Amino acid sequence: MTSTQPKPVDVSTIPGFKKWFIVYPNHINSELTKDKGRKVSKEHGVKNPTLPEIAEATAQLGLPCIIETSKGYPKEFFLRGRLRINFFCDGTTMPRNPHIPNKTVLLVKIAERIKLINPNRPEPFNPISMLAPIQAVSQKEKKATPPPPTTTTTTTSSSSSSSSSKGGKKKKNVNVI
Numbered sequence: 001m002t003s004t005q006p007k008p009v010d011v012s013t014i015p016g017f018k019k020w021f022i023v024y025p026n027h028i029n030s031e032l033t034k035d036k037g038r039k040v041s042k043e044h045g046v047k048n049p050t051l052p053e054i055a056e057a058t059a060q061l062g063l064p065c066i067i068e069t070s071k072g073y074p075k076e077f078f079l080r081g082r083l084r085i086n087f088f089c090d091g092t093t094m095p096r097n098p099h100i101p102n103k104t105v106l107l108v109k110i111a112e113r114i115k116l117i118n119p120n121r122p123e124p125f126n127p128i129s130m131l132a133p134i135q136a137v138s139q140k141e142k143k144a145t146p147p148p149p150t151t152t153t154t155t156t157s158s159s160s161s162s163s164s165s166k167g168g169k170k171k172k173n174v175n176v177i
Contacts, residue, residue, distance in 0.1 A: 009066055016091070020066075020084040021103055023058075024073045025049045028111045037075050044108045046115060051081045057113030058085055061106075062097055 026037035030045030038045060046053075051067050058065045064086045073079040087106065089096055100106050 016086075016088075017084065019088065021087045021106065023054060023083045023085055023107065023110070024079070025051060025054065025081070026073055026076070026079065028054070028107050028114075037073065039104065040107050040111060044111050046111045049111070049114055051083065053114050053117060054083055054110055056117060057110045058083065060113050060117075061100065061109055063087060063100075063106075 024037065025048075026032055027039040028045050028049055029038055030042045030047055032038045051069070055065055055067055066084045067081065068084060069081045071080070071082045073082070085106070087095055087100075087103070095101060100109055
């Protein structure tokens with residue numbers, strides 16, 4: 001029986017592991033704002049990327065990576081998981097892929113690969129989107145029944161020049177029934 005779970009890795013045996021790039025799904029999520037953690041433009045981003053998709057895209061770019069599921073995103077604590085990507089050749093500052101000179105280009109390339117892997121991105125469920133058809137039906141029902149007669153009552157209160165009243169225009173109270 002084969003296991004689909006990745007095997008645990010002892011990161012203490014990996015040289016230079018602390019210098020690997022860290023990528024969170026929010027970095028390339030086009031649904032988020034820059035304040036929420038997006039690091040690429042909306043055109044280059046992907047709707048709601050997952051860790052396995054990012055890992056597969058990174059592997060296609062020829063960069064080794066490790067998924068850390070226990071780590072949380074600092075800006076959103078309950079968002080769990082990140083990738084560590086070995087961007088540089090061992091012991092140098094030369095990138096492994098010469099077509100990817102920095103982290104920003106890496107994030108754009110990962111997003112492009114995810115778009116190729118899964119072009120039809122699933123839309124997140126939004127319960128508010130269900131309100132528009134319901135409201136349209138209720139408005140049609142309102143138009144079908146004649147509105148009840150309304151009466152308007154207008155009262156004007158005049159203010160005398162006493163010490164308790166403030167100067168200015170007279171106040172009008174309008175009650176619509």
